[in-house]
Amino acid sequence: MQKEFYYDDNPECKLWDNMWASRTIEQELEACSMETPPRELFLKYLTKKDKIVEAGCGFAKWVIYLHRRGFDIIGIDNNEFAISKLKEFDASLQVEVGDILNIKYPDNYFDAYISMGVIEHFEEGPHAALNEAYRLLKPGGLVFVSVPTVNTIRRFYRRPVRNALNMFLRSLIIVKKGWSESKSKACIDAIDNLLPEKVKNNLLGRKDIYYHFTEYRYTKDELENFLRQSGFEIIKTIPHDFYESNDHAIGLWLDFPFLRNFKGGANFRLNPIGKVFSRVLDSISPWIACASVICVARSLKNAQPR
Numbered sequence: 001m002q003k004e005f006y007y008d009d010n011p012e013c014k015l016w017d018n019m020w021a022s023r024t025i026e027q028e029l030e031a032c033s034m035e036t037p038p039r040e041l042f043l044k045y046l047t048k049k050d051k052i053v054e055a056g057c058g059f060a061k062w063v064i065y066l067h068r069r070g071f072d073i074i075g076i077d078n079n080e081f082a083i084s085k086l087k088e089f090d091a092s093l094q095v096e097v098g099d100i101l102n103i104k105y106p107d108n109y110f111d112a113y114i115s116m117g118v119i120e121h122f123e124e125g126p127h128a129a130l131n132e133a134y135r136l137l138k139p140g141g142l143v144f145v146s147v148p149t150v151n152t153i154r155r156f157y158r159r160p161v162r163n164a165l166n167m168f169l170r171s172l173i174i175v176k177k178g179w180s181e182s183k184s185k186a187c188i189d190a191i192d193n194l195l196p197e198k199v200k201n202n203l204l205g206r207k208d209i210y211y212h213f214t215e216y217r218y219t220k221d222e223l224e225n226f227l228r229q230s231g232f233e234i235i236k237t238i239p240h241d242f243y244e245s246n247d248h249a250i251g252l253w254l255d256f257p258f259l260r261n262f263k264g265g266a267n268f269r270l271n272p273i274g275k276v277f278s279r280v281l282d283s284i285s286p287w288i289a290c291a292s293v294i295c296v297a298r299s300l301k302n303a304q305p306r
Contacts, residue, residue: 002150002217013212020059020082025089027266028061034242034267037294038062038116038146041236045142045296046071050111053136055100055129056118060086060093067093073114076103101128107135108301112142117292119226120147120215130230139301143232146240146294148217151251153289220293232297239290242268249278250291 032039042062046052048070054063057075059082066073067090075095077083086095098104100118113133119126126147133143218226224234242248250268252259259274270278281288 001219001222002154004148004214004217005212011210015212015214016079017081020079020085023059023266025059025061025064025085028059029064031242031267032061032065034245034248035240036243037238037240038144039065041144041238041294041296042066042114045144045235046112048072051109052112052114053103053105053110054114054116055103055133056115057095058082060095062114062116063093063095064090076100101132103132103136105136108138110136110141111138112144113137114144116144116146116294117148119145120218123213125216126226127230130226130232134231134299134301137299137301139299141299142235142296143227143299144294144296145223145227146292147223148215148291149223149239149293150217150219151239151287151290152285153251153255154217218293220295223293223295224297227295227297231300233300235296235298237293237295239286240292240294241286241290243282243286246275246279249274249289251289252278252281254291255289 046066050072052066052071052073054060054073054075057063057077058079060075060077063073063075063086073094075083075086075093076098077095078097078099080097083095083097086093100115113136115129115133119129122129130143130145137143220237224237227234241250247261247270248268249270252274253268253270256274256277259270259277261269261271261274278289
């Protein structure tokens with residue numbers, strides 16, 4: 001498990017408002033054509049008779065994708081801006097504002113529950129979200145869960161190098177500022193991320209810089225164990241990235257800024273060097289640089305009462 005966070009000078013986390021304001025629904029839908037893993041799993045395991053919910057749908061690309069193909073799907077998200085944009089985009093979509101830890105539907109209501117990049121955003125862990133999924137699903141219902149993963153690069157290269165650089169930078173800052181022991185400890189405890197530029201330039205000596213948790217990155221085994229603990233039987237787990245594109249890759253784009261094509265628009269487009277890296281690594285194993293892992297599992301309510 002790896003923990004990700006950021007600093008800024010706003011005491012309130014505006015991450016999601018800023019993200020959805022910078023994206024479009026059309027950009028999200030473009031990504032569906034490149035995201036082979038969830039698309040293939042949905043079309044293999046879901047039927048048009050199923051009642052489906054996507055919890056934490058954001059701009060709801062999978063709600064739109066499945067709705068257009070005749071599936072009965074509801075999208076729920078706590079971001080009012082995203083939901084309002086979706087209703088403007090297509091009034092026929094079933095989307096609503098809601099808390100995924102307390103979804104306003106009765107027990108055993110849905111046949112399938114989709115969660116794409118959501119449960120990792122709870123600093124206390126994913127248990128409450130998965131338990132709510134278990135409550136909502138009928139016996140034998142399916143859950144599809146994708147989370148950022150600790151791939152081979154993140155485990156053995158990027159994180160150790162980043163941590164070493166963090167320690168060096170923060171040591172210099174602490175010495176320069178003559179920080180107290182408590183301030184120094186607070187800085188060193190937050191060793192997982194490089195400090196943003198504005199923080200490096202302004203931070204120390206200021207009191208208006210705030211820590212914001214963003215997500216955990218889980219291993220394949222950790223995700224599967226969380227699901228088992230919540231009453232699910234694992235059916236299949238696979239790496240998740242943009243495997244239907246030679247120009248895009250989420251994991252490499254996020255982890256190596258020098259591989260990004262900054263002129264190429266949205267959806268994690270790579271520059272020429274990045275394209276070569278992506279093709280070589282994927283030819284060896286899709287697990288090396290994948291951004292996420294996706295798992296489909298079945299509720300064991302009948303076999304294992306809770």
